[in-house]
Amino acid sequence: MVNTSTIQEIELTELRRLTAFVQERFGYDFSNYAMSSFKRRITRILELERINSVDALIRKLEQNPDTVHDFISEVTVNVTEMFRDPSFWRVLRDKVIPNILLNHDKVSIWHAGCSSGEEVYSMAILLQEMGILDKAKIVATDMDKAILARAREGKYTIKNMELNEKNYIRFQGKGSLKDYYTVNGGVAQMDKSLVANISYREHDLTQGTLFSKFDLVLCRNVMIYFNQQLQNQVLHLLHESLFKYGYLIIGSKESLVWCEIANKFIVANNEEKIYKKVKD
Template structure:
């Protein structure tokens, strides 16, 4: 390689900036305020997989070939998830949030950044076991329509069921996990009854706004990909969507502590990042 490292480094950062700007203007997806190291890693991986010599070369394909862009979008959106991921989170919901929800006549839940839906169905199971599913409306959103389609179908590889069953039990599951899916060939099909009160819809946290008033918002392991300004913007969106006394559940390594809205919340569970919006004085 004839060029020196710092030269290459500068070129790469210019290419990334151009590419993200191009994606935003061409397709409306805004990755410009994402954590740079993460974005760079995903873009370089994609470039290498497709044997492009540079990100500039890849940019041509991104802008001219919608199918290629869609495959890149899949790489840029992190869809790694599982049923009852972090079982302790569900134990805490059961103990500290559900008893209060039980006093409401009608409950609205927003699961933001739901990816392929495993965690949405997990929460639906929890609501069902606690006897309040029938008066709950769940909005499950993601910015990636392809992954939402997977969530809508609720068909998952059967080889993960063993792990999910362990999670379900650790999460305080009251019955048998087999009650909630039907095994067929290599798939586990989520019980249709769990889908009844779930609406899957496309919503982009970066570019879209409030769409309803919520009692509970769950958004786990999404904010970690955003820079501080964008995190603050998204927490504002959650804050505007939550009723007073509403609950916000984030990922274990996420926090509202550094946002402008910290003072308006109390900790329900400090370690598991479950917050309650204060009732106005």
């Protein structure tokens, strides 16, 4: 067994050594992640891998470069569900998207940090039930190749689908979530036609590259793992990625109040953390 008391003694200098190695060797920059959160994740990796020290983890990554994908998957949080926070999805359906369509024939949407794709399928189902899925251009991005592959696949455990179904009922969807998937061997396969026109791309928010403009950007429960400097950097990117009068949606525990670009947005819905861009 691994000595967990040793693992809990990870020093900040060790974490900095690890982040420097990962950035130099693999190009992923975790230097501005919130260190308390990053430390918890590294502790979990050491326990899972039965490794006693950060230096031993660095050696493993150096000797087996392919394991970096498992490392990235563990460090980046992938806990998600369909129609998470159902009241938010109702506001999106009843207020936000109709407002966008007042002045546009189509709607462009970016899911930034899409994880395993539950949020993307939720959006596709919502748009399908509104009768406008064919009017939507959707891009879904994540820095984790493995999790993007899972998102593309659209397969989820039946156990997870039970929670997703409860969320869908609270969202007040038009039918049943079961209308949108088939079951095979205890696994739910989502209807691929829902995401036929969705573009999945590898993209690292921390690298700050602008690649398109959107009417609606969802970046929910991603920035809580970043320090203030990185949050500001990412929010600048999200602001630049929105058309004027476009909407930015962040997580329930996140806020724009303190950030450098706060004055370029107005609050469209404080409870659901929906902001409208009013200045370029």
